[in-house]
Amino acid sequence: MDYAKNLNRDHGIARAAQLIRAADAIVIAAGAGMSVDSGLPAFRGSGGLWTTLMPAGMSERQLGSLTQGDCFTKQPSQAWTFYGRALDVCRHSVPHDGYQLIREWASTKRHGVFVYTSNVDGHFQAAGFSEDRIVECHGTIHTLQCATPCSDRLWPAGASNSGASEPPSCPNCGGLARPNFLLFADDAWIPARTARQQAHLHDWAAAIERAVVVEIGAGQAVPSIRLFAETFGAPLIRINLDDEHVGHDTAIGLRGSALAVLKEINAALLKDAPLVDTSR
Numbered sequence: 255m256d257y258a259k260n261l262n263r264d265h266g267i268a269r270a271a272q273l274i275r276a277a278d279a280i281v282i283a284a285g286a287g288m289s290v291d292s293g294l295p296a297f298r299g300s301g302g303l304w305t306t307l308m309p310a311g312m313s314e315r316q317l318g319s320l321t322q323g324d325c326f327t328k329q330p331s332q333a334w335t336f337y338g339r340a341l342d343v344c345r346h347s348v349p350h351d352g353y354q355l356i357r358e359w360a361s362t363k364r365h366g367v368f369v370y371t372s373n374v375d376g377h378f379q380a381a382g383f384s385e386d387r388i389v390e391c392h393g394t395i396h397t398l399q400c401a402t403p404c405s406d407r408l409w410p411a412g413a414s415n416s417g418a419s420e421p422p423s424c425p426n427c428g429g430l431a432r433p434n435f436l437l438f439a440d441d442a443w444i445p446a447r448t449a450r451q452q453a454h455l456h457d458w459a460a461a462i463e464r465a466v467v468v469e470i471g472a473g474q475a476v477p478s479i480r481l482f483a484e485t486f487g488a489p490l491i492r493i494n495l496d497d498e499h500v501g502h503d504t505a506i507g508l509r510g511s512a513l514a515v516l517k518e519i520n521a522a523l524l525k526d527a528p529l530v531d532t533s534r
């Protein structure tokens with residue numbers, strides 16, 4: 255990096271720290287890039303997870319069919335081999351330190367933090383974020399539903415995993431169960447849990463005055479997170495590994511991985527002045 259680039263970078267980090275310092279509430283809009291630093295490659299992207307979780311006899315190309323909503327009815331055994339392993343990976347991987355940095359920032363804010371994420375890994379809950387301050391817009395791998403579905407019933411994934419001999423079944427009709435997350439062309443997904451979370455966000459957002467949105471690792475392929483971040487109606491800090499461009503001057507784009515940039519911002523917050531919410 256040359257001098258001018260360094261200066262730009264320092265300026266961007268300092269401005270981001272300033273926005274966070276001035277806010278009375280932090281909104282985190284997190285995409286797959288937030289999970290990558292905990293060792294979880296995007297389910298929909300290419301990378302390690304695809305190949306390590308691949309059911310025997312399937313090619314990497316065929317795995318695309320497991321991102322479709324009908325995979326649990328068309329190929330239940332392969333779908334559960336894959337997602338059962340994915341559930342194990344999500345349970346056993348540890349959220350990276352960036353989650354704790356955000357919690358520290360939020361602890362100084364009158365209204366704390368609210369998370370809006372497309373990630374289904376449950377890592378914000380695992381990192382100690384409050385369950386009623388999270389919207390999982392694509393659902394979660396830790397909750398199950400009927401694959402048909404025969405009813406709106408949802409239940410915890412419990413012991414079901416790749417070690418189980420049979421895929422989990424619906425306690426209501428006895429048919430196949432599936433995770434309560436949204437796949438492509440997925441008519442069977444039950445949105446009730448996510449809808450309740452959206453209602454929590456709506457209530458919380460009504461009380462805040464000076465929020466800042468920190469968008470982390472959100473791609474353009476499935477733009478739900480970017481759309482949310484851009485339309486929330488607060489200053490935006492975009493952290494992205496390779497596509498940090500922002501449309502207008504009031505937003506800040508910072509290139510880099512989630513953990514690296516969160517650490518940089520944290521260093522800037524610690525350097526200048528103690529983190530104080532003046533509205534308290």
Ligand SMILES: [Zn+2]
Pocket residue numbers: 400401402403404405424425426427428429
């Ligand atoms: Zn059922």
